[in-house]
Amino acid sequence: MTALCRSLVLSFCFLPGIAQALTVVDQTGHAVTLPAAPRRIVSLVPGVTEILFAIGAQDALVGVTDFCDYPPEARRKARVGDMLAPNLEILVSLRPDVVVATRSGNREETFDQIKRLGLPVYLVDEPPSIADLLRLVGGLGQLTGRRDAAAAVAAGLERRITAVRQRVAGRPHPRVLYVLWPEPLIVPGRGSLVSELIASAGGESVTADQAQGYPRMSLEAAVGRAPEVIILARHGARTGPAVREQWQRLESLPAIRSGRLYAADGDLLHRYGPRVVDGLELLARLIHPEAFK
Amino acid sequence: MTGGARLAWICGGLFVILSVVALGSLLVGAAPVPPGTVFDLITGRGPGQGTERTVVFAIRLPRIAAAVLAGAALAVAGAGFQGLTRNPLADPSILGVSGGAAFGVVLGQVSGLGQGIVEGLGLTALGFAGALVAGAAVYLIASTAGGLPVHTLLLAGVIVGIFFSAAITVLISIVDTNRLGGVIHWLLGSVAPIPPGALGVFALATAAGLWLVLGQARALNLLALGDEGALELGVDAQRVKRRIFAGAALLTGTVVAFVGPIGFVGLVVPQALRMLLGPDNRVLVPAALLAGGAFLLAADTLARTVVAPAELSVGVLTSFCGAPVFIWLLRSRAGRTSP
Amino acid sequence: MTPLCEFRHVGFAYPVGAHGRPPFEIRDLSFSLVPGEVLGLIGPNAAGKTTVIRLLSRVLDPSRGEIFLAGRQASRLGRAAVARQVAIVPQDVPQGFPYTVEQLVLMGRFPHAPGRFFENREDLEIAREAMAITGVETLAAEPLDRLSGGERQRVVLARALAQRPRLLVLDEPTAHLDLRYQAECVALLRRLHKDDGLGILLVSHDLNLAAEVSDRLLLMAGGAAVSAGTPEDVMQESVLEAVYGCRVVVDKHPATRRPTVNVVWPDGR
Numbered sequence: 058m059t060a061l062c063r064s065l066v067l068s069f070c071f072l073p074g075i076a077q078a079l080t081v082v083d084q085t086g087h088a089v090t091l092p093a094a095p096r097r098i099v100s101l102v103p104g105v106t107e108i109l110f111a112i113g114a115q116d117a118l119v120g121v122t123d124f125c126d127y128p129p130e131a132r133r134k135a136r137v138g139d140m141l142a143p144n145l146e147i148l149v150s151l152r153p154d155v156v157v158a159t160r161s162g163n164r165e166e167t168f169d170q171i172k173r174l175g176l177p178v179y180l181v182d183e184p185p186s187i188a189d190l191l192r193l194v195g196g197l198g199q200l201t202g203r204r205d206a207a208a209a210v211a212a213g214l215e216r217r218i219t220a221v222r223q224r225v226a227g228r229p230h231p232r233v234l235y236v237l238w239p240e241p242l243i244v245p246g247r248g249s250l251v252s253e254l255i256a257s258a259g260g261e262s263v264t265a266d267q268a269q270g271y272p273r274m275s276l277e278a279a280v281g282r283a284p285e286v287i288i289l290a291r292h293g294a295r296t297g298p299a300v301r302e303q304w305q306r307l308e309s310l311p312a313i314r315s316g317r318l319y320a321a322d323g324d325l326l327h328r329y330g331p332r333v334v335d336g337l338e339l340l341a342r343l344i345h346p347e348a349f350k
Numbered sequence: 351m352t353g354g355a356r357l358a359w360i361c362g363g364l365f366v367i368l369s370v371v372a373l374g375s376l377l378v379g380a381a382p383v384p385p386g387t388v389f390d391l392i393t394g395r396g397p398g399q400g401t402e403r404t405v406v407f408a409i410r411l412p413r414i415a416a417a418v419l420a421g422a423a424l425a426v427a428g429a430g431f432q433g434l435t436r437n438p439l440a441d442p443s444i445l446g447v448s449g450g451a452a453f454g455v456v457l458g459q460v461s462g463l464g465q466g467i468v469e470g471l472g473l474t475a476l477g478f479a480g481a482l483v484a485g486a487a488v489y490l491i492a493s494t495a496g497g498l499p500v501h502t503l504l505l506a507g508v509i510v511g512i513f514f515s516a517a518i519t520v521l522i523s524i525v526d527t528n529r530l531g532g533v534i535h536w537l538l539g540s541v542a543p544i545p546p547g548a549l550g551v552f553a554l555a556t557a558a559g560l561w562l563v564l565g566q567a568r569a570l571n572l573l574a575l576g577d578e579g580a581l582e583l584g585v586d587a588q589r590v591k592r593r594i595f596a597g598a599a600l601l602t603g604t605v606v607a608f609v610g611p612i613g614f615v616g617l618v619v620p621q622a623l624r625m626l627l628g629p630d631n632r633v634l635v636p637a638a639l640l641a642g643g644a645f646l647l648a649a650d651t652l653a654r655t656v657v658a659p660a661e662l663s664v665g666v667l668t669s670f671c672g673a674p675v676f677i678w679l680l681r682s683r684a685g686r687t688s689p
Numbered sequence: 690m691t692p693l694c695e696f697r698h699v700g701f702a703y704p705v706g707a708h709g710r711p712p713f714e715i716r717d718l719s720f721s722l723v724p725g726e727v728l729g730l731i732g733p734n735a736a737g738k739t740t741v742i743r744l745l746s747r748v749l750d751p752s753r754g755e756i757f758l759a760g761r762q763a764s765r766l767g768r769a770a771v772a773r774q775v776a777i778v779p780q781d782v783p784q785g786f787p788y789t790v791e792q793l794v795l796m797g798r799f800p801h802a803p804g805r806f807f808e809n810r811e812d813l814e815i816a817r818e819a820m821a822i823t824g825v826e827t828l829a830a831e832p833l834d835r836l837s838g839g840e841r842q843r844v845v846l847a848r849a850l851a852q853r854p855r856l857l858v859l860d861e862p863t864a865h866l867d868l869r870y871q872a873e874c875v876a877l878l879r880r881l882h883k884d885d886g887l888g889i890l891l892v893s894h895d896l897n898l899a900a901e902v903s904d905r906l907l908l909m910a911g912g913a914a915v916s917a918g919t920p921e922d923v924m925q926e927s928v929l930e931a932v933y934g935c936r937v938v939v940d941k942h943p944a945t946r947r948p949t950v951n952v953v954w955p956d957g958r
Contacts, residue, residue, distance in 0.1 A: 123660075136659060141535045144659040145543070146381035149404050164532035166542065173545055174408050273523075353807035436785075568806060572796050576783045582746045583852075584772035584800035629787040632806060 081200050084181040084193055085160065091177055094202040095154035101143060101167075102159045102181060106131050107330030108194055111210050114201040120151045127324065127332070145170060155179050155200070184329050185248045185270075187218060187257070193329065214334045218257060221337055225259030225345045233260035233344060234284035234312070237271055237327070238292075239300045242279060246272045250333065251326055258340035259348075260286065280307060286344055287312040290323040319343045357633050364640035368418070371644045375414050375651040380658040381405045412543035416552070417650040417664075418643035420541065420609045421619075423556045423601040425642020428616020429635050430563045430598035433570040434591055437500050438621055438679055442481075442602040443613030445503070446510030450484025451477040451599075451606035453514040453521075456533060458607075460525050467547035470607070474555050477603030484510050485599050539612035539665030541650045548608065555604040560639060562597025566590045567631040574629075612646070612665045614672020619645050621675060691760040692721035693856045693888040694745060694775070700753030701744060715740055715912045717754070722856065727882055727889040729903030729920075731896055733933055736909040738892045742858055745890070747771045759855065772800035776854035778846050780861050782833055790836070790844050791829040794820055797851030819850040823877065839870040846877075856888045857881070863898060875902055896950045900924055901942070908932065924948040 080090045099120035100106045106125040109118050121134045122143065135151060138144040140162045148156070148171070156176050158168045161183040168178045179200060184190040191211045198207020233255050237243040245251035246267035255262040263282035267274060287310070289300060301320065307313055321343070325336035342349050376392070377385050383402045390396035391406050424442060431440040431447075442448045454476035463469040463476075492499070492506035522533050544552065569590040572580045577587045605612065619642045620634060627633050646664065649671070653662040702714035715737045722728045730738050743749040744756060747768060756763040758774050782793065797819070798812040808816075820826040823843040833841060842862065849857055859878075863871040879902070881887050893899045899906060900920040908916040908923050910932045916923045929937050929950060936953035 138659050138661070141531050142540065142661055144380045144654075144661065145409050146379045146405050147659050149409065150381040150401050152401055162531070164535065166532070170543060174404055352810070352813075357807070568799070569803075571788070571792075572799060574783070574786055574788065575796070578743070578748050579779060579783070581748045581768065582772065582777045582779075583796060584767075584769035584803060586768060628789075630792065 079200075081179070081196070083179045084184075084189075084196055087180060089155070089177050089179050089200075091155055093154075095200065097151065097153045098201070099137060099148055099151055099153040099156045100125065101137070101140060101163050102157060103127070103324075104328040104330040105157050105159075105181060105193075105197065107328060107332060108197050108210075109201065111331045112194065112198055112201065112203050112206040114197070114203050114206075117201055119153060120148060127328075127330075141167075143167060145174065149174060149176075157181065157197075157200075159183065184250055186250060186253050187333075190250065190329055190333060191215065194331070210331060214331060217334050218337060221341045222257055222259075224348045225341055228259055228345055228348065230259055230261040231285040231317075231344060232263050232282065232311075233286045233288065234263050234279055234282070236287065236289045236304075237323075239289070239303070241273050242276050243271050244274050244279065246270055250329065254326065254333070254337050254340055255344075258337055258344050260340070260344040280310060283311055285311045285315070286317045287319070288340070288343060289318070289320045290326060291320050292323040317343075353630075353632065357636060360627060360633060361636055361640060364637055364644070368640050368644040368647070371647050371651070372414055372418065375417075375647055376406065376410055378651060378655050379405065379410055380654070409543050412546070412549060413541055413650070413654075414647060415549055416544050416609055417541045417647040419549075419552050419556050420605045420612065421615055421646025421649075422639045422643040423559060423605045424612065424615035424646070425619040425638035426560055426563055426635055427598040427601040427605075428642075429620040429631065429638045430570075430594045430601075431616065432620055433573065433631055434594050434598070435503055436574065437503060438624070439500060439504060439617070439676065441614065441617035442598070443511075443611065444617065444676070445485065445488050445507040446512075446514065447481045447484045447488070447507075447599060447602050448606055448611040448613065449511040449514035449518075450480040450482075450487075451603040452480070452537065452611045453517050454478075454480025454483075454603065455607050455610075456518050456521050456537075459533070459536075460521055467551060470548040470551040473607035474551060474604050477605075477607035478600050479603070480514070481599035481603040481606070482596070484514060485595060535663075536610045538663035539610040539668075541609045541646075541653075541664055544608060552604060552608050555600060559597045559601035559604065560635075562593050562600065564635050566593050566597075567635050570594060570631045571629075610665070612668055614668045614676070615642055615646055617679075618668070618672050618675050621679065690723050692723050692757070693759060694890075695719075695721040695757040696741075696744075696754065697757065698754035699744065699751045699756060701740060701749060701751050703740075713737075713740070713912065715744075715751075718909075718912075718914055719754075720907055720914065720917060722888050722890060724855065724888050725882060725886045726905065727878070727891060727903045729899035729906045730890060730892045730909065731894075731899050731906060731923075732909035732915070735911075737912040738909060739860070740912075741909075742777060742860055742890075742892060745856075745858060746775055746777050769800040769803045772852065772854075774854055775856045775858060776849035776852040777858045778849040778860060778862060780845075780864050781838075781841055782845065786833050789830050789832050790820070790825055790847075791816060793833060793844060794848045794851050797848040800852060815853065816847075816851045819847040820844075822850060822881075823847040838865040839867070842866060842870070842874070850881075854887070856890065858890045858892070860892050861894060862891070863893070863895060871898070878902060896924070896929075897942075900948050900950070901945060920948050924950060 078090060078092050079094050080088055083089050096117055097119045098117045100109060100118060101122055103122065103125045106121050107127055109115055110128050110131060118134055120137045121131055123136055123139050125131045137148045141164055153176060156171050157179045159181045171178050181193060184193055194207050194211045198204045235245055235251055235255060244264035244267060245262060246264060246269055248269050249271055252262050252265045263284050264274060287304060304318055305313060312318055321339055325332045325339060377388055383405055387396060387402050388406055391403060397403055428441045431445060432438050455473050458473045458476040463472050487510050488506045492502040569585045572583055572585045573587060580587045620638050623634055623637050623641055627637055649667045650664045653664045653667050696718050699718045700716055730741060732738055744751055747763060750764060763771060794816045795808050795812060798808055817826060820829060823846050825840060825843050825847055828840060863874055866874060878889060882889050891899060891903060903920060905918060906920050906923040907914060915932055916928055924939050926937055926939050938951045938953060940949050940951060942949045
């Protein structure tokens with residue numbers, strides 16, 4: 058009985074493998090046709106790498122970038138180089154069935170070259186909203202034949218997001234300035250994921266009316282909005298303690314007077330993977346600490 | 351030995367060197383392809399498809415072709431500018447001509463031109479236009495009654511280069527941030543495999559530029575007698591200068607359009623050849639073609655293997671090599687006098 | 690006999706302020722030079738002697754009048770055709786000239802086949818012959834910047850001879866030479882024009898050299914011809930004093946009986 062069940066289960070598992078040619082629509086609206094469900098995937102996007110691990114597709118992942126460092130197991134995958142100039146020879150030697158790349162981070166020349174080498178490319182964009190992020194998770198689930206796992210992951214993320222929203226509901230929204238990069242000052246504008254996260258975390262982003270995406274802004278203009286909470290994104294050496302000191306000196310700001318200058322891990326908020334929700338929870342704790350006592 | 355025979359020997363020798371470097375470059379790379387397989391593939395006996403075939407024919411070979419063409423074009427352009435200005439420090443990057451070409455090409459990229467055949471022509475044309483504008487600007491700024499004094503020439507080149515860098519920065523800041531990394535990467539110069547159609551455009555444009563410069567090589571020698579001295583010998587000095595300038599600008603614009611601005615090749619290669627072979631442009635220009643190709647190919651091969659799987663920008667390597675040569679030339683007698 | 694070159698009422702004016710030069714013009718200049726003749730062009734600075742050379746070689750074109758070369762209008766001839774007939778011997782090569790003696794002399798062959806990429810055997814022969822005549826064939830492989838002033842002067846002369854011109858124009862040929870080389874130069878010029886029927890236009894500050902070597906003299910001042918004729922006709926004290934603005938005594942050379950000019954140096958009062 059057990060053997061029969063096992064073989065039945067196994068044969069169901071093989072079904073995706075003997076499926077017909079697979080056509081999916083990638084996140085930019087292009088159709089990508091593959092001869093079969095991909096068994097070897099190269100990810101040129103750290104966020105996508107995280108999602109693939111989260112939905113259990115890591116066995117199909119054969120190559121990642123130097124920046125794909127989460128989860129720790131990702132570091133054991135073969136490296137193809139950085140995002141701007143991945144090493145084409147290594148990429149080709151990994152014999153991928155599909156390469157996942159992004160228009161926000163990889164160069165167009167790169168994925169053109171990959172297509173010319175005969176490798177299908179699944180393009181993603183930086184999701185401008187939480188809903189788009191969840192769609193990305195679903196799309197990758199469809200690509201890897203792990204739709205159910207993806208749906209489960211998405212559902213789990215949605216639950217946590219709703220929970221955060223409920224926690225901070227009804228509270229006054231402090232003015233929040235989020236600093237993606239200190240110099241030149243880059244902030245989240247309209248239609249950016251971080252703006253939506255701040256709103257969901259119960260804050261009012263002072264830069265939500267700026268241009269689409271993550272535009273530059275003059276320091277004066279930002280400071281003139283008198284933020285009550287300032288969050289500095291940490292991306293590595295350049296955004297460390299020295300930057301905090303610079304902002305501490307702006308003593309006239311409400312945020313500085315009340316000591317509400319915080320740092321947040323940039324990887325959580327900008328990689329558009331499942332950890333974005335970790336980032337959301339972090340933002341909520343920083344903006345409404347009293348709701349989490 | 352007549353001039354023709356000597357040229358044939360020199361070109362033969364340089365061609366051998368170029369072939370050796372090309373073969374070496376074909377054999378090394380980040381993907382492990384055994385030498386035996388490489389030879390099989392080249393001689394047609396290798397596997398009909400597969401990773402190794404892709405690596406050798408779709409990645410390495412086009413990249414080698416691009417590097418050779420770029421190096422050849424830059425070296426010939428350098429020789430042309432040096433003959434025109436009668437100064438061995440003249441090189442497309444130092445004279446700001448590369449900067450002008452880069453501006454033209456970035457303008458094209460930002461407007462969406464890519465690497466199709468027609469688009470490649472468009473980028474080349476924009477690069478050529480930018481190179482012409484920059485070269486004309488340098489000439490107008492630096493020329494005095496007595497010719498082109500070297501210090502004014504260098505200053506003018508620096509200024510024009512800075513101007514176009516600033517213009518490129520303005521363009522970049524208008525372009526969305528996502529493209530930023532890509533443009534900056536390109537500005538350091540990157541030799542990458544180019545599709546065959548575009549490669550054809552590259553080769554054709556290089557040939558056209560070479561024809562313009564080489565055709566005037568003998569007259570260029572006579573320009574060393576001064577404009578009047580050349581006129582007295584029957585050389586139409588202005589026509590010769592215009593042609594060489596156009597040829598050198600076309601070569602510079604083409605290289606920048608396909609691999610980005612790469613500096614110092616036009617300085618180092620002709621100078622080394624001049625020390626070995628003498629100042630006769632009829633020998634120097636063809637030799638620069640072959641030696642420049644070998645030089646940049648060697649540099650690019652180094653750039654893609656020395657810190658594999660990461661890659662250095664080839665412009666970084668040529669700058670490391672070229673800056674000391676520039677300084678040495680500037681300090682020595684050669685920097686003060688005619689090439 | 691058709692003159693090798695003929696100026697007929699030639700006028701020329703530099704564009705005002707061109708290249709920092711003061712305004713200058715040549716007015717109604719007419720003269721001719723026949724084969725086998727040595728014509729000495731003399732006159733003070735800014736008399737127009739250099740401009741005449743430039744007009745002859747078509748570096749400049751006259752604004753009035755016509756220049757004829759061997760009976761044909763120079764303005765109708767291509768540059769290379771002009772260079773095949775007229776060879777200019779400059780005072781020197783530009784600073785930092787990088788080529789060797791032989792390479793420079795071979796440049797003189799350019800006008801005969803401008804389309805040819807490399808010189809052929811005949812060109813090499815002619816070049817060697819020219820170097821032999823001027824006595825520099827042992828220096829063939831030397832770069833010019835390693836030679837002395839006198840050697841360089843002979844090399845540029847060799848280049849002009851390699852052009853196989855009908856008219857040789859010498860621009861201050863003895864300017865930087867010491868006496869020995871000056872004498873050698875004179876001997877060489879005499880041999881050349883006797884042997885080959887070459888016409889020579891000699892432009893020189895050195896009045897005595899010009900008087901010695903020339904068959905005829907043309908004295909210019911302020912862009913116009915002041916006097917023309919045999920050395921005896923032209924070298925008159927009154928004329929020279931008016932043109933040069935200083936007192937002179939004209940005498941006869943003790944050995945050759947040609948006129949010589951001696952300046953009466955002022956005593957400072």
